[in-house]
Amino acid sequence: MDKLTVPTMAEMLAKGETPEILFWVGCAGSFDERAQKITRDICKILQHVGLKFAILGTEESCTGDPAKRAGNEFLFQMQAMSNIQVLNGYEIKKIVTGCPHCFNTIKNEYPGLGGNYEVIHHSQLIQQLIDEGKLKTEGGESFKGKRITFHDPCYLGRANDVYEAPRKALEVLDADLVEMKRCKSNGLCCGAGGAQMFKEPEKGTKDINIERIDEALALQPNIVAASCPFCMTMLSDGVKNYNKEEEVKVLDIAEITVRANGL
Amino acid sequence: MILQVIFLIISAAAITLFSLNVRKIIRNIKLGKDLDRSDRPAERMKTMLKVAFGQSKMVKKPLAAVLHLFVYVGFVIINLEVLEIIIDGLFGTHRIFAQPLGAIYDVLIAGFEILAALVLIGVIAFFARRNILKIKRFTGTEMTDWPRSDANIILIVEVLLMTAFLLMNAADQKLQQLGSAHYINAGTFPVSGLLLALLPDSESSLLLIERFCWWFHIIGIFGFLNYLPYSKHLHIIMAFPNTWYSNLEPKGKFSNMASVSNEVKAMLDPSYVPEPVAEGSRFGAKDIHDLTWKSLMDAYTCTECGRCTSVCPANQTGKLLSPRKIMMDTRDRLVEVGNTIDKHGKDHQDGKSLLDNYITREEIWACTTCNACTDACPVNIDPLSIIIELRRFAVMEESQAPASINNMFSNVENNGAPWKYAAVDRMNWAEND
Incomplete structure (x- = not known):
């Protein structure tokens, strides 16, 4: 594959071009080392299918999601309104996010503050590309016979009723897909939502991510598939807790797609 | 004649008392803040028919769903019989619908009997699940003496009512066979027919049993009606308005606070003229007045089934948070505030609040906002929005995060x-x- 080039909106504007889609990277995707890899993979997919995209780069700022869930509506609306200024300034129409939290916030909570865009999560983009025949699942690693279980992120699943899109990316692999008992609308949270990512859990008998990874590991999977950077952290920590990093990989839908296509 | 007068007095008293309590509940719900849920009536109707009338969210637990369906259908349909009982009671008639309905009446009575038997099966199974099998969902810190007794009182009353109904029919049937005056040949009795051997043969004893069961059944129903406002069983009524006023937006969409938008817009653009905000309103919720009326309606609707708590990731891993407790605390506090208003007038402060006196900080900070609770609730109650309002108060009014x-x-x-x-x-x- 060609070298990855990631244009910013500012660069595009300078060249007098407009992208088909804005890739909203998100804070985890920008700074978290594990999530950065997924961010690059999403770009690889966009570049591979020839979709003209751009990012905001340093003009992007936190959507305000963790502030809002933690009750800080001031901070949320400050973030939201300044992001909306930037997005509207570039006349953005369509956005793909690498994170269900950014997806939910921009899609559902920005319209009321003046930010109206078509927003999709990267798993929905991958689903569309597969449906349109632009992503073929060939020329890469074979997942044939691998046991894969998908963990539904709350802000993609219950919050927005997106259950099938991430599964679509797995169904095309010819892998052995297994569902946890608590899946789809019954899915168990990884433990990071509602700003829990940024604090220690309250006193209890068990950590939520351990409860979740216990359920996943009981299926003896080769891969636990995720599609949220927070879930990624929580599930990976869960696997580490049992020293199973060698046998069980926690991979994002985008990473799996990139591998299957040899990008 | 005198019995008719007694019946009239009892009915009027029961209905008056119930109306007074309903008015109090409506007043209490209106203590909450405004929220517009008047949009999309067609979608609201659909949601109510599906979720409340059609019980669509019960099916996630199939056994409980079937047993609950017995009791629900039995309750709704057997109440048609109550109409006849009331007319008979007021006019001194007996089985007034038998003549005009003819063969249909026989089918109806047979149907009621089968339903009554199914209700008995359901209710006895529910009682066993709570008291013998001790299902985990029915335990928890919030399931103190009163909520547990409340559940058992409801179940026992239902057993008594159904038993009285069936015994009454059995005695009636035997009196019909004896050709007793007044007891016209009416109805078929597939269930109470099995009880005939239990009854005495003398006409006077049978009359006594039949009349006692008749009065017990109808007074029991009036009593139960007036128990509802104090009980979790109020859900049999509240389920309908509560699902009508469901949140129809995606679950992930939290409200954008207009009062905050005003201030943020003014900060970002000094020329912005803020819209007036209601006086005395605070950011977030400390007490029930700060919650929306829908949250308060939710609290009255909760029947403490615990499906929310049983799927809550925090609760399942031993944290203090229980969404059911959030709803029960909200109702308890609301009732307390209502009683204070009745005693001391509208402006009396009792120095207590929902946050801290009922719900602790540890509980609200344990929530992952995952929406498992709102998804699980069979009557579309939303504990999450209460938790978020309490967090908003803690963060924006108190800087206590x-x-x-x-x-x-x-x-x-x-x-x-x-x-x-x-x-x-x-x-x-x-x-x-």
């Missing part, structure tokens, strides 16, 4: 990310491939 949450806030404010990274480094990932 856990220290690590405050760090996250200052990172977002200063760096545009919840972690301590410089905003200028935001694109570094694109270079180190």
Whole structure:
């Protein structure tokens, strides 16, 4: 594959071009080392299918999601309104996010503050590309016979009723897909939502991510598939807790797609 | 004649008392803040028919769903019989519908009997699940003496009512066979027919049993009606309005506070003229007055089934948070505030509040906002919005968030990310491939 080039909106504007889609990277995707890899993979997919995209780069700022869930509506609306200024300034129409939290916030909570865009999560983009025949699942690693279980992120699943899109990316692999008992609308949270990512859990008998990874590991999977950077952290920590990093990989839908296509 | 007068007095008293209590409940719900849920009536009708009338969210637990269906259908349909009982009671008639309905009446009575038997099966199974099998969902810190007794009282009353109904029919049937005056040949009795051997043969004893069961059944129903306002069983009524007023937006969409938009817009644009905000309103919720009326309606609707708590990730891992407790606390506090108003007038302060006196900080900070509770609720109650309002109060009015949450806030404010990274480094990932 060609070298990855990631244009910013500012660069595009300078060249007098407009992208088909804005890739909203998100804070985890920008700074978290594990999530950065997924961010690059999403770009690889966009570049591979020839979709003209751009990012905001340093003009992007936190959507305000963790502030809002933690009750800080001031901070949320400050973030939201300044992001909306930037997005509207570039006349953005369509956005793909690498994170269900950014997806939910921009899609559902920005319209009321003046930010109206078509927003999709990267798993929905991958689903569309597969449906349109632009992503073929060939020329890469074979997942044939691998046991894969998908963990539904709350802000993609219950919050927005997106259950099938991430599964679509797995169904095309010819892998052995297994569902946890608590899946789809019954899915168990990884433990990071509602700003829990940024604090220690309250006193209890068990950590939520351990409860979740216990359920996943009981299926003896080769891969636990995720599609949220927070879930990624929580599930990976869960696997580490049992020293199973060698046998069980926690991979994002985008990473799996990139591998299957040899990008 | 005198019996008719007694019946009239009892009915009128029961209905008056119930109306007074309903009015009090409506007044209490209206203590909440405004929220517009008057949009999309067609969708609301559909949701109510599906979720409340059609019990669509019960099916996630199939056994409980079937047993509940017995009791629900039995309750709704057997109440048609109550109409006849009331007319008979007022006019001194007996089985007034038998003649005009003819053969249909026989089918109806047979149907009621089968339903009554199914209700008995359902109710006895429910009683066993709570008291013998001790299902985990029915335990928890909030399931103290009163909620547990409330559940058992409801079940026992239902057993008594159904038993009285069937015994009454059995005695009636035997009196019909004896050709007793007044007891016209009416109805077929597939269930109470099995009880005939239990009854005495003398006409006077049978008359006594039949009349006693008749009065017991109808007075029991009136009593039960007036028990509802104090009980979790109020859900049999509240389920309908509560699902009508469901949140129809995606579950992930939290409300944008208009009062905050005003201030933020003024900050970002000095020429902005803020819209007037209602006086005395605070950010978030400390007490029930700060919650929306829908949250208060939710509280009256909760029947404490615990499906929310049984799927809550925090509760399942031993944390203090229980969404059911959030709803029960909200109702208890609301009733307390209502009683204070009745005793001391509208402006009396009792120095207590929902936050801290009922719901602790530890509970509200344990929530992952995952929406498992709102998804699980068979009557579309939303504990999450109460938790968020309480957090809003703690953060925006009191600056009382856990220290690590405050760090996250200052990172977002200063760096545009919840972690301590410089905003200028935001694109570094694109270079180190």
